[in-house]
Amino acid sequence: MQCPNCKKCETQVIDSRLSDENTVRRRRECSCCRFRFTTFERIEPARAVVIKKDGREEPFAKEKIEDGIRRAAKNTQVTEADVTCIASEVEQEVFQSGEDKITSREIGNLIIQKLKDIDEVAYLRFASVYKEFSDIETFEKEISKLR
Numbered sequence: 001m002q003c004p005n006c007k008k009c010e011t012q013v014i015d016s017r018l019s020d021e022n023t024v025r026r027r028r029e030c031s032c033c034r035f036r037f038t039t040f041e042r043i044e045p046a047r048a049v050v051i052k053k054d055g056r057e058e059p060f061a062k063e064k065i066e067d068g069i070r071r072a073a074k075n076t077q078v079t080e081a082d083v084t085c086i087a088s089e090v091e092q093e094v095f096q097s098g099e100d101k102i103t104s105r106e107i108g109n110l111i112i113q114k115l116k117d118i119d120e121v122a123y124l125r126f127a128s129v130y131k132e133f134s135d136i137e138t139f140e141k142e143i144s145k146l147r
């Protein structure tokens with residue numbers, strides 16, 4: 001970081017510590033004019049919101065993806081390592097997209113594509129469960145209309 005005082009030199013970090021769990025406080029010194037100042041660096045937690053079919057939002061949770069895949073992968077050649085791997089890939093794709101919102105449909109499609117390459121049974125099972133979920137949601141919507 002350039003010195004804000006003389007604007008000639010790079011500054012050196014002479015002290016660095018967490019001021020709270022998401023903020024790093026750094027003490028810096030200019031190597032030319034010896035000007036000292038403090039910066040605060042905020043760690044932005046990776047975070048995404050999943051929009052469900054009924055429009056409700058919930059925080060992205062890798063564990064939920066793993067659970068869904070695990071259920072579909074029961075008694076197939078899909079291993080626990082595959083489950084973790086697919087969920088990590090989906091998580092990465094979600095966060096790398098730079099979007100902070102993703103629909104549950106998009107997540108489902110990502111998982112379906114990956115399962116397709118690994119195991120046909122798990123793939124079909126996931127796809128059908130996934131469709132069933134959307135039917136349940138439609139069903140719930142109809143019931144709530146009656147209330």
Ligand SMILES: [Zn+2]
Pocket residue numbers: 003004005006007008009030031032033034035
């Ligand atoms: Zn300076």
